[in-house]
Amino acid sequence: MIKLKHKDNSAMMDLFFKPKSVAVIGASGTPGKLGYVIVKNIADSDFAGELYPVNPKSDEILGYKVYRSLKEIPGDIDLVVTALPTPKITVATMEECAGKGVKAVIIESAGFAEMGGEGKVFQQQIVDIAKKNNIRVMGPNCSGIVSRDIVTSIYPMTKKVPKGNVVLIGQSGLLAAGMASDIVENESLNISKVCSIGNKCDVNENDLLEYFGNDDEVDVISMYLETVSDGRKLTAIAKKIAAKKPVIFLSGGRTEAGAKAAMSHTGSIASNSRIVETAIRQTGMITADDFTELKDFAKVFSTQPLPKGNRVAVITLAGSVGVNVSDLCANFGLELPKLTPGTTEKLKDMFDTPVSNPVDLYFSVTKIGFTKTLETTFPDAFRDPNIDAAVLILAGFEYTQEAVQKKIIQKIVQEVGKPVVVCMIVGYNKYKNVIMDEMGKELPVFPSLISGVKALSKLCEYGIRKQKLSA
């Protein structure tokens, strides 16, 4: 058991994320049942502590000895995970947890405040027991944690969670269920922990922001919230954390229609959108507009260096795409500066007209080929001191595949040390697997121009803010 010298937030959160012993109440030996999936997910994770399935009617589940009740478990228990059929039994279990001296409980069952009426009463009973006994509760109505160290979600995981640098937290079962599994399976984002906090009757975004904000292994925090538990506290914590690392925020219920929907989802009146907007503005959090952006922006922030400004080079092979991206850059607050005379002079033989921005590589490609262009013309433009970042537009052709497999783009981006977003304009389906496998871990690749430019604009926004903070 983890010894709590100081009952600080970090030590308490460690009980959830790094427990030495876990009991699963409602454990089941029947594949497909939720209580089975939870035990299997924990067993399949790197969790190396004591795992105690609890079920009054079983003897063994997946090779683990089953206990009739919490009381019967011989050792101390850092974390209890419950997926019980009714709120009433869940409340009774909270009493048992208190009796056993448990300090951390994840309640995955639904049927509480989000249902209104009696559900609210049951949730209050849980809060009362927790307060009285210094128990921290995650949930109810949540999927808990998906991480390398422990997986409490009710969604079967097929691969181990990476040891990544991104955490996702939020009021969405989907995050820690289908979405986490999807990310892990596709290796689309280098996550380390996903945490679904449901009705957040106790553990909330502030606890997690502080915890992950102080965790040096976490570089990016993505967060989905339908309610803000304590606006003033969120603003204070987020301001401190967002000055250190990016906090990407998708606010659910920011419109009247969304707020109504949120009410029936997590049972609470959605946060006043003005409070949320103020918090975002004051703290420097980055706003996302949907779940795809929540992941996409995290991808950009977790793989790319921060730019010093918003001066972008648009690198294209098709003139019309350069025009469209220029428009999008202007719409999203990015500038397309002229390249310096030094670069223009150096590159004059590689262009049929004086090189401008967008940098249309077409002539260079016809002259020296695609691979050579990527090795020489592109980095010369990218290195230009007027340039902070680049949008690189690729078409899925055979020669693109070749260049990607040779890691040419990846190496140059790393060497130049400026951020890049890659947008695929055609051939995404055909070469997607190669491109994602070979390049998709190091560089953010977008299937549309808007999504890539918008993501880069967020990185620049944050980079400029950080520059000002450190000035």
Next chain:
Amino acid sequence: MIKLKHKDNSAMMDLFFKPKSVAVIGASGTPGKLGYVIVKNIADSDFAGELYPVNPKSDEILGYKVYRSLKEIPGDIDLVVTALPTPKITVATMEECAGKGVKAVIIESAGFAEMGGEGKVFQQQIVDIAKKNNIRVMGPNCSGIVSRDIVTSIYPMTKKVPKGNVVLIGQSGLLAAGMASDIVENESLNISKVCSIGNKCDVNENDLLEYFGNDDEVDVISMYLETVSDGRKLTAIAKKIAAKKPVIFLSGGRTEAGAKAAMSHTGSIASNSRIVETAIRQTGMITADDFTELKDFAKVFSTQPLPKGNRVAVITLAGSVGVNVSDLCANFGLELPKLTPGTTEKLKDMFDTPVSNPVDLYFSVTKIGFTKTLETTFPDAFRDPNIDAAVLILAGFEYTQEAVQKKIIQKIVQEVGKPVVVCMIVGYNKYKNVIMDEMGKELPVFPSLISGVKALSKLCEYGIRKQKLSA
């Protein structure tokens, strides 16, 4: 040869799109060369007329007899396609075309107005010859036409163009090159013709809008323009056409940065964005913001019926996604009305709380399974008289695949007769092929919530306008 009884626009455009005889000047027998690709593309299309490759040094290309010059060709020629190395030779060829009585020429070569200086002079010479001899010219600096009947693009096509109901036109070589090939290969959009008009020294958007507007086989027109050739004429024609069928418009160079980029792309000062905006507002054209939207919106418009209003049902299996989509609907001007008491009463057993909108199918799925829910609960909500359209959010799970393969969603959407956009929230990669193969032709499927909601909002905008026009 096509006999021109009346030299109207339609008959002239038929020379380009339905020629009975075509000469390719600069034809080549060397695979990979542009003059080879053009001949091969025409040969591989459904073109059944006379094909005359022209090259002073060859005898046979791909089984076709080669002529030394236009003059030597025995019959009349409806269409000449040129891909010559220099503007100067191209001008000389225009004189030969005049001598031969040719009335339609596609000039694919670059090096004209987009280069400024001498290029502008050469382009003017072409215009002068064309005017004097009543020749219609498409280009220069274009990729010409990709269609079932003829393919003049320099991009190798691997499949035949479908006999679709969507046309794409615009000032972008990419459209008729990589993008057309990509669409045809992936069957992602039911196109019939793609036309790249380049510098549009003669044939322009107004000619094509009128031509396709009067073509009953064309249901949707997507258009990319960097310049408006004649704003007043565009407004007049587009107003007439957009009242009959949707015209989706991506304007390139609508910002200062974009306008600068456009200048070096097609050699003309981009249209004043206010003129373009006025034209769009007055005519009821639909605006797209990037090339993906140009295709996505066309997909929605070409597969879905028009809604009578903007009242949307959001159908989800995850509460948080319902909240997010509700917010997005509000942002894009869509309403989420209450369902009528009739529906609520009918469905009361399928929901744990009274059915609301977003319609969260989770309880119904746990009760009667996913397939049965799609067959009964979903259509009951979708049929509600308060509902004009639906956003259906699917997760890529095994049971989704099953339902898609059984064509359950497709059948219900067809039977109810209201438009639907499908958004995939997780599992898109895993089940993409099945979903796109089985459902992707009949229903628009989006990889993000924003893209789906935005596309539906455009359909509703147009549906409401049509309602007003017909009232």
